[in-house]
Amino acid sequence: MDAEIIAMLGQDGVTNGAIYALLALALVLVFAVTRVIFIPQGEFLAWGALTMAALESGHFPATVWLLVGCGVLTLAVDGFSATGRRSIGRSLLWNLAYPLALAGLLWGLSLAELPTAARVLIALAIVVPMGPMLYRVAFQPVAEAPVLVLLIISVAVHLAMVGLGLLIFGPEGSRTQPFSEAQFELGSLMIGGHTLVVLAASVVLIVALYLFFDRTLYGKALRATAINRNGARLMGISPALAGRLTFFLAAVIGVLSGLLVAPITTIYYDSGFLIGLKGFVAAIIGGLASYPLAAGGAILVGLLESFSSFWASAFKDVIVFTLIIPVLMWRSLTSHHVEEEE
Amino acid sequence: MKLKNLFVITAAALAAAPAVADINVGVVASLTGPAAALGAETRKAVSLFPTTVGGEKVNFILLDDTTDPTAAVKNARKLISEDKVDAILGPNLISTAVAMADVANGEKVPMISVAPLDVSGDKRGFVFRSEPSADLMVQRVVADMLANGVKTVGFIGFSDSWGEVLHKALTKAAEGKITIVASERYGRADPSVQAQALKVISAKPDAVFVGASGTPAAMPQITLRERGFKGRIYQSHGVTSKEFLRVGGKNVEGALIPVGPVLVAEQLPDSHPTKKNAVAFVQTLEAKYGPDSRSTFAGATWDAWLLLQNAIAGAQKAKVKAGTPEYRAALRDGIEKTSKLVGTNGVYSMAAGDHAGYDASAIVMIKVENNHWKLVK
Structure with missing residues (x-):
């Protein structure tokens, strides 16, 4: 093992770590605001990546029909518990008119000739709205339930999404074109252009999230909800809105990380779970509460994965997931346990 | 039903x-x-x-x-x-x-x-x-390696039962003829095999045998080629689907695979016993x-x-x-x-x-x- 190999492994570890970091941030965010341990986070990654792959090969992405289906379901739930004509009107607009308009637009476009940026936007436009819809249908009606109930629902949603993923994408995987084919030479080390894109995108996204939470009213509302749900409610912050906004952000992060990871590896309908799980290990390192610790933990997971694949590839996943045990011991020894108010 | x-x-x-x-x-x-x-x-x-x-x-x-x-x-x-x-x-x-x-x-x-x-x-x-059986297929691979002067081989395979079956078959078939200089494992859903590829390349094998199946088998080959490995790359018979070619693209060019003859029925020499049946079936x-x-x-x-x-x-x-x-x-x-x-x-x-x-x-x-x-x- 020489310096060159260490540098290459480090590069590989940091690239994957950056993607785990995004997922970890989304997991921390969702848990802080809604107390949901969001297992389906990885599915957004897989759906985003596979939608992109479908767009690249010029196929009409089947996720659009899923969006229409989700929209109809959400509309039905909204209609069932409607409070006024205005809210129904808005629900109609977002849950029925928007998916159908998007489907119509895609039907008209010749997908194979679109530039990459347009494809990215379309993939986001298709998959991201399913985040808030998912919250509306699966979690909002039981928002006050204990964490364990929310976790069970989360597992159910995950299984349903994996099944739907198999149905619409089939059992085979896909890779997408990298955003940059360039190669840079740094001494004896070759750095792929796509690696830089992944790192840059992650940093930009993390900074954007920081600015959102620190500078905007909606961001502050989410933070307030995370700190004290009842207090935030008394200040006029709607928990339903906070939940939907959180799931929207989680879906954006999920889809973007999917777009970033798809050129590096082959993504299958069920790949999201394992990648999401590594993000989860990172989120646990951050105690499901601290963003910087979670991001740092993600880089650690990435590096650990990379180096353990070099030394003991057969035990790689064992090593990565065993990391959680000392972390949990350390956390339970150093932090005071606070009973959650139910 | x-x-x-x-x-x-x-x-x-x-x-x-x-x-x-x-x-x-x-x-x-x-x-x-x-x-x-x-x-x-x-x-x-x-x-x-x-x-x-x-x-x-x-x-x-x-x-x-x-x-x-x-x-x-x-x-x-x-x-x-x-x-x-x-x-x-x-x-x-x-x-x-x-x-x-x-x-x-x-x-x-x-x-x-x-x-x-x-x-x-x-x-x-x-x-x-x-x-x-996998043994027969891998024996064919080893025979091809020997015929082409391969002396050392690296193995990258699934960390599951299929990877294990192929690794055992390779160890058995290569015993005393070819040295296995590296044995690395990866998971079907892994985001990267960079580390495993580096380890294999640093052992400088004449050929690499990828013990995997389906589309995930393309990843080690893609990574090996990207990292500049020039030797022969063998795949197992578990990859013979169109999807493997689609996902692997230009990077799986040159992959050597042992298969049952039906896949290349028309190209078989007339002396091959199954040619007639295989061609009829395929048609x-x-x-x-x-x-x-x-x-x-x-x-x-x-x-x-x-x-x-x-x-x-x-x-x-x-x-x-x-x-x-x-x-x-x-x-x-x-x-x-x-x-x-x-x-x-x-x-x-x-x-x-x-x-x-x-x-x-x-x-x-x-x-x-x-x-x-x-x-x-």
């Missing part, structure tokens, strides 16, 4: 002279679940099966095991107790096949597996298979499912039927009545007596001690060239 109903209805509607009992054959395949791609191939072959043998009507009952051993066992029991089948074909995976084999053997119903499970021993008295299949729809999996399913058909013909000569325990025993004995049966994917000769009976000389090496399979002469 719908398909099954259809078969039952047609069977009722077309019931031949009541004096002659129909022959019932159960087929179990993974039509859904992770192995759905394999099940689809079996279904294609089943759709080409004839409906009569020697004037007797044959009913096929196709059930889905959802890639789950429990469901496979349930299917086997249902086929035997409710549908009173005379023989079972399938399934696609070793895991489901092992589970079903015990049932078939216990109920004394002959079963021909399309998965390469172990069929030796007393507990497999009624179990046969039409798929060559029928592609007339129905479009160009390039062939696969070794469909070929193995077809050959499983040929083995059974041969035994059915034998039982007809002996005038045993279908649907009876004697008939099932006669089929079993018939399959065991198979001698030099030329199929589409190989030549089969069974014996009491050899229920696999695949003649290894039928295996050919192919190469990926311009995103197509090309026979290596």
